[in-house]
Amino acid sequence: MSGTQPADLCPALPEIHTWAQQSVRTQHLRDLQVIAAYRERTKAESIASLLSLAITTEHTLHATLGVAEFFEFVLKNPHNTQHTVTVEIDNPELSVIVDSQEWRDFKGAAGLHTPVEEDMFHLRGSLAPQLYLRPHETAHIPFKFQSFSAGQLAMVQASSGLSNEKGTDAVSPWKSSAVPTKHAKVLFRASGGKPIAVLCLTVELQPHVVDQVFRFYHPELSFLKKAIRLPPWHTLPGAPVGMLGEDPPVHVRCSDPNVICETQNVGPGEPRDVFLKVASGPSPEIKDFFVIIYSDRWLATPTQTWQVHLHSLQRVDVSCVAGQLTRLSLVLRGTQTVRKVRAFTSHPQELKTDPKGVFVLPPRGVQDLHVGVRPLRAGSRFVHLNLVDVDCHQLVASWLVCLSCRQPLISKAFEITLAVGEGKGVNKRITYTNPYPSRRTFHLHSDHPELLRFREDSFQVAGGETYTIGLRFAPSLRVGEEEILIYINDHEDKNEEAFCVKVIYQ
Numbered sequence: 272m273s274g275t276q277p278a279d280l281c282p283a284l285p286e287i288h289t290w291a292q293q294s295v296r297t298q299h300l301r302d303l304q305v306i307a308a309y310r311e312r313t314k315a316e317s318i319a320s321l322l323s324l325a326i327t328t329e330h331t332l333h334a335t336l337g338v339a340e341f342f343e344f345v346l347k348n349p350h351n352t353q354h355t356v357t358v359e360i361d362n363p364e365l366s367v368i369v370d371s372q373e374w375r376d377f378k379g380a381a382g383l384h385t386p387v388e389e390d391m392f393h394l395r396g397s398l399a400p401q402l403y404l405r406p407h408e409t410a411h412i413p414f415k416f417q418s419f420s421a422g423q424l425a426m427v428q429a430s431s432g433l434s435n436e437k438g439t440d441a442v443s444p445w446k447s448s449a450v451p452t453k454h455a456k457v458l459f460r461a462s463g464g465k466p467i468a469v470l471c472l473t474v475e476l477q478p479h480v481v482d483q484v485f486r487f488y489h490p491e492l493s494f495l496k497k498a499i500r501l502p503p504w505h506t507l508p509g510a511p512v513g514m515l516g517e518d519p520p521v522h523v524r525c526s527d528p529n530v531i532c533e534t535q536n537v538g539p540g541e542p543r544d545v546f547l548k549v550a551s552g553p554s555p556e557i558k559d560f561f562v563i564i565y566s567d568r569w570l571a572t573p574t575q576t577w578q579v580h581l582h583s584l585q586r587v588d589v590s591c592v593a594g595q596l597t598r599l600s601l602v603l604r605g606t607q608t609v610r611k612v613r614a615f616t617s618h619p620q621e622l623k624t625d626p627k628g629v630f631v632l633p634p635r636g637v638q639d640l641h642v643g644v645r646p647l648r649a650g651s652r653f654v655h656l657n658l659v660d661v662d663c664h665q666l667v668a669s670w671l672v673c674l675s676c677r678q679p680l681i682s683k684a685f686e687i688t689l690a691v692g693e694g695k696g697v698n699k700r701i702t703y704t705n706p707y708p709s710r711r712t713f714h715l716h717s718d719h720p721e722l723l724r725f726r727e728d729s730f731q732v733a734g735g736e737t738y739t740i741g742l743r744f745a746p747s748l749r750v751g752e753e754e755i756l757i758y759i760n761d762h763e764d765k766n767e768e769a770f771c772v773k774v775i776y777q
Contacts, residue, residue: 362455417657490586527560584671649678
């Protein structure tokens with residue numbers, strides 16, 4: 272039929288609507304179950320957190336390098352039954368004092384009058400110490416915090432003097448946030464394993480006093496073995512009065528566990544040495560550490576604190592003749608960027624470099640640094656040579672030039688007498704004959720330039736001819752004798768002859 276209408280779909284809509292409502296209701300119930308489970312879990316965690324907070328004690332300690340900081344913690348058994356309590360510490364620098372005599376000595380130094388219990392702790396080798404507490408019993412637990420680690424603190428102390436006055440705060444330099452802060456946590460567990468008390472310790476490190484500073488220069492990748500002699504004990508600052516005849520035993524500790532540091536107790540009146548054995552790193556590394564000296568048996572308070580700097584240098588051995596120029600070359604390797612560098616030496620009169628002033632070190636390149644060594648005196652000694660970035664003031668390379676210098680053959684000897692206290696110098700003359708048939712140029716040097724100067728530092732003389740060398744001796748204010756060597760070198764600065772002048776001041 273043309274008038275027939277399509278079937279009406281409206282009766283199905285309530286079924287779809289009912290199914291959507293059931294799906295939303297199911298999701299809602301599922302969410303409520305998740306929320307209920309989360310509430311149950313967080314309720315237990317919240318209760319445990321509140322209970323832990325109720326038994327937690329927080330304390331701040333101000334410590335100094337090497338000083339033993341003593342304190343006592345009051346521990347109470349809150350239960351109606353006895354318990355064996357285990358003391359667990361998570362920081363090796365914090366420890367329980369288990370020796371009753373040590374506990375007594377620390378209490379006496381601190382002025383505490385709390386009771387001391389003999390053999391209070393039960394020790395089980397390397398396990399945590401334990402103590403027995405009766406129901407509701409209270410005990411004083413002695414602790415000692417002692418730190419020998421001062422790497423970051425040393426850097427803070429060194430940089431504290433670099434800040435300018437403008438904008439400087441009035442607070443002390445150790446209040447800066449850069450100063451390291453340490454933490455320690457102590458758990459007092461009852462027999463069942465549940466904690467009955469918690470101690471949270473915050474340690475603020477304070478700057479310490481340095482009594483002496485030692486700086487050693489040593490070849491790289493080798494061992495420095497050094498003995499440092501202690502002064503007489505009664506002369507040290509802080510030594511007790513009346514200890515002139517009795518020296519206490521000496522103990523040493525080092526802030527670097529990789530440094531071997533020890534001392535030996537010798538007989539009365541004998542000098543004492545502190546022995547160090549340190550491995551040097553690659554050049555130009557600098558190793559810094561502290562050596563702490565004690566005179567008490569418990570190593571409580573340092574008597575002396577030494578700061579040691581070990582500079583690792585590349586070693587260069589040179590065998591040479593006094594007064595004669597010896598040449599060598601050192602290899603320079605460029606870094607990742609272009610550097611403007613300059614060489615500096617500890618003995619500028621005896622060691623000179625080429626290039627002399629500031630020069631450019633190309634990146635990743637290889638360049639030679641020419642060195643000329645002319646020692647003034649015979650013997651063995653060290654000369655330091657450093658290559659410095661003049662823009663960044665950074666050490667690029669460092670060498671330890673080990674000189675083994677022998678004295679040239681003395682061909683002539685003179686003796687002169689000078690008056691003391693005249694306040695003016697004296698002029699003298701000596702002669703030199705050119706042994707070659709041709710004209711030659713000669714250069715003059717002296718091993719005592721502060722006592723003897725030449726009229727001319729170089730001269731020319733024809734073959735077989737004789738030249739008169741003018742000498743100028745500086746005045747002296749004291750009576751005595753001095754031997755002065757005069758080196759006569761050729762145009763290549765090789766030693767031709769050496770004269771010895773014995774000067775008698777009277």
